[in-house]
Amino acid sequence: MKRSKLQTVLCIDDDDEYNFLTQEAFNDYQYDGQLVFHTSAEAALEYLSQLDELPNVIILDINMPAMNGWDFLDAFEAKQFMGSEQTHIFMHSSSVFDSDKERAAGYKYVCGFIDKPILQENIEAIANQYF
Amino acid sequence: MTQDDIFTFKTKPKVLVVDDRQAEREILHKLLSKLDVEVHSVDSGQAALHQLIRDEYTLILLDIKMPIMDGIETARYIRTNPITENIPIIFLTAYDQDDIDVLQGYKVGAIDYIIKPINEEILLSKVKTFIRSNLFEKQKEYEKILSELKLKNEKLKQAEREALDRLEEANVAKELAQQAQRKLEEQKGELLRHTQNLEQFAYVATHDLRAPIINLDGMVKIFEKRGYVNSENEEIFHRIEHSVSRVKNTLHDLIEVVTAKExxxxxxxxxxxxxxxxxxxxxxxxxxxxxxxxxxxxxxxxxxxxxxxxxxxxxxxxxxxxxxxxxxxxxxxxxxxxxxxxxxxxxxxxxxxxxxxxxxxxxxxxxxxxxxxxxxxxxxxxxxxxxxxxxxxxxxxxxxxxxxxxxxxxxxxxxxxxxxxxxx
CATH class of the missing domain: 3.30.565.10 (Histidine kinase-like ATPase, C-terminal domain)
Incomplete structure (x- = not known):
């Protein structure tokens, strides 16, 4: 059952256990679209460059080893993907520092900030507001 | 000693001629002009006493036979005045045994006599002797001045050295103050680094602790939600759940403590x-x-x-x-x-x-x-x-x-x- 036009979601997070929780939140939401996980920003960029159409939503963890969330955003902007203005990026972190939220607001493609853990309600809110 | 004293020393020695007869005064003037001295003359004992107060003389040529106040009396007055008491006197006298007896009663050295008519050679030689001895005195005085000056210079130098020492000390103190300032700056920087480290620590600790606790908490909820809890594992499950919730709450409070600072x-x-x-x-x-x-x-x-x-x-x-x-x-x-x-x-x-x-x-x-x-x-x-x-x-x-x-x-x-x- 399609509940909205939210069809493709990419989650970028190095924490596999956490990705399990995200998966569960999407299950609770009864999401029937495509949900893809990547555990590194580099792999995610590689994945994106091979797509014909970008995902509707990218949920991006900030704290990752090597290339972190901010590095991913810079690379994403630099690559100028086709139709990237249709992609909604949500920063995602267990950070409790407002400086991260302020910084997130400075990026063009960033639509919001979701505190961990992500819940069914967060997905509902995104779907209702943007799709 | 003042500058004037030194100046006085450099001027010509002055000789005062005291005689009531003008002819005698003129002769003496003429004779003494051969020496490098300045000659003043007066015509009476009283005039001599006045003149001696006005000017400073190296030698007095004093005629004994004078009306009103004779040479002997004049000399007595000269000797009673502290300003003039040490000026050497050469009496001028005609050959008179009484006068010579009186003159010999005076102290030797400060006093002499020449018998008239005046013999040029004797006069000049005696005057020269007195002038020279005076010059010698003056020289000694000059040396005294010089040594005093030297001493003063020495003191000035000493004062200068002390001033330099003070300056050196002041520089050392300044250097110390600057060192203290630098140390303070260093400590400030260190404190700032510590604070930043602490903030960094709080950031990392809250994130790195929070992330797995969020996972743990989520897993516990899923475990329960999926109905995995049964009578066999119920007790241990609730103990796990309670422990997770305690860690979560403690961390929440720690984060409040950290973020309450701003x-x-x-x-x-x-x-x-x-x-x-x-x-x-x-x-x-x-x-x-x-x-x-x-x-x-x-x-x-x-x-x-x-x-x-x-x-x-x-x-x-x-x-x-x-x-x-x-x-x-x-x-x-x-x-x-x-x-x-x-x-x-x-x-x-x-x-x-x-x-x-x-x-x-x-x-x-x-x-x-x-x-x-x-x-x-x-x-x-x-x-x-x-x-x-x-x-x-x-x-x-x-x-x-x-x-x-x-x-x-x-x-x-x-x-x-x-x-x-x-x-x-």
């Missing part, structure tokens, strides 16, 4: 006490119900304040939680909350009928990890956080308490209304 100006908004109070009561509903608590509020005296929402809510939450938690075991908890306003400050009063505290516990109450009762649950960070949140906004927290009767907290909260940025 109050951001753009977090300040006009807040309704009633609204924040209602939110808090909603959060504490179960706790209140379990204890059959009664909490009433009266914000009519001061209904609003400009403050940071998360702080005000946390303050109310902590204080109301404590009021319920430290209830009196034998009576139903009754808590009253009210506000008052005085100038720019709002006073918030929270009064309970709980078990109260002994006076000696007062200073411990606001400490970190301080729990006053083994009956109470929690981690003992609540009041420390509350105090931080009140103080970082310029306020103050205090309380009065009596054991078995209850406690009243009084908080002064300055209204943080922004003075700038009132743009439309």
């Amino acid at each position: 109050a951001l100006a753009d977090e300040i908004f006009p807040l309704s006490f009633q609204k924040v109070f209602d939110e808090t009561i909603e959060d504490l509903e179960i706790q209140i119900k379990d204890n059959d608590g009664q909490i009433t509020a009266d914000f009519t005296q001061a209904p609003t304040i400009h403050y940071i929402h998360r702080f005000l809510k946390s303050i109310l939450q902590n204080l109301l939680t404590n009021a319920i938690k430290y209830r009196h075991p034998k009576r139903r908890p009754v808590v009253t909350v009210r506000t008052e306003v005085q100038g720019n400050t709002v006073y918030l009063y929270i009064r309970d009928n709980g078990m109260g505290m002994e006076p000696h516990q007062k200073e411990k109450v606001f400490g970190l990890f301080q729990r006053l009762s083994s009956d109470g649950t929690g981690k003992g960070m609540g009041l420390y956080i509350t105090k931080s949140q009140v103080e970082v906004c310029g306020g103050n927290i205090d309380f009065t308490s009596s054991p078995e009767e209850g406690t009243e907290f009084v908080l002064s909260l300055p209204d943080m209304k922004r003075k700038t940025n009132e743009k439309k």
Whole structure:
């Protein structure tokens, strides 16, 4: 059952256990679209460059080893993907520092900030507001 | 010694001729002009005494035979005056045994005589002798002056050296002060680095601890949600759940402690006490119900304040939680909350009928990890956080308490209304 036009979601997070929780939140939401996980920003960029159409939503963890969330955003902007203005990026972190939220607001493609853990309600809110 | 004294030394020696006869005076003038001296002459003893006061003479040529005051008498006067007593005198006399007897009674050296008619050679030789001896005296005086000058120079140099030493000391002191300043700067920098390290630590600790705890908490919930809990694992599952929840709460409080250190100006908004109070009561509903608590509020005296929402809510939450938690075991908890306003400050009063505290516990109450009762649950960070949140906004927290009767907290909260940025 399609509940909205939210069809493709990419989650970028190095924490596999956490990705399990995200998966569960999407299950609770009864999401029937495509949900893809990547555990590194580099792999995610590689994945994106091979797509014909970008995902509707990218949920991006900030704290990752090597290339972190901010590095991913810079690379994403630099690559100028086709139709990237249709992609909604949500920063995602267990950070409790407002400086991260302020910084997130400075990026063009960033639509919001979701505190961990992500819940069914967060997905509902995104779907209702943007799709 | 002054400059004048030195100048005097350099001038020609002066010789005073005292004779009542003009012809004699002229002869003496003429004879003495062959020497490098300045010759003055007077015609009487009185005139001589006057002249001697006016000018300084090296030698006196004094005629004995003079009317009114003779040479002997004149000499006596000269000798009684301290200014003139040491000036050598050469008496001029015709050959007269009586006079010569008197003259020989004078002290040797300071006195001499020449018998008239004057022999040029004898006169000049005697005068020269006296002048020379005077010059010798003068020379000695000059040397004395020189040595005094030298001494003074020495002293000046010494003073100069001392001044240099002082300067050196001043430079050393300055250097020390600069070193101290540099050290202070270093320490400041070090302190700043420590603070930054601490912030970095807090950041990493909260993130790195929070992330796995979020996972753990999520897994526990999923485990339960999927119906994996059964009679066999129920006990151990709830113990796990309880432990996770404890770690989660401790971490939450730690984060509050860390973030309470900064109050951001753009977090300040006009807040309704009633609204924040209602939110808090909603959060504490179960706790209140379990204890059959009664909490009433009266914000009519001061209904609003400009403050940071998360702080005000946390303050109310902590204080109301404590009021319920430290209830009196034998009576139903009754808590009253009210506000008052005085100038720019709002006073918030929270009064309970709980078990109260002994006076000696007062200073411990606001400490970190301080729990006053083994009956109470929690981690003992609540009041420390509350105090931080009140103080970082310029306020103050205090309380009065009596054991078995209850406690009243009084908080002064300055209204943080922004003075700038009132743009439309």
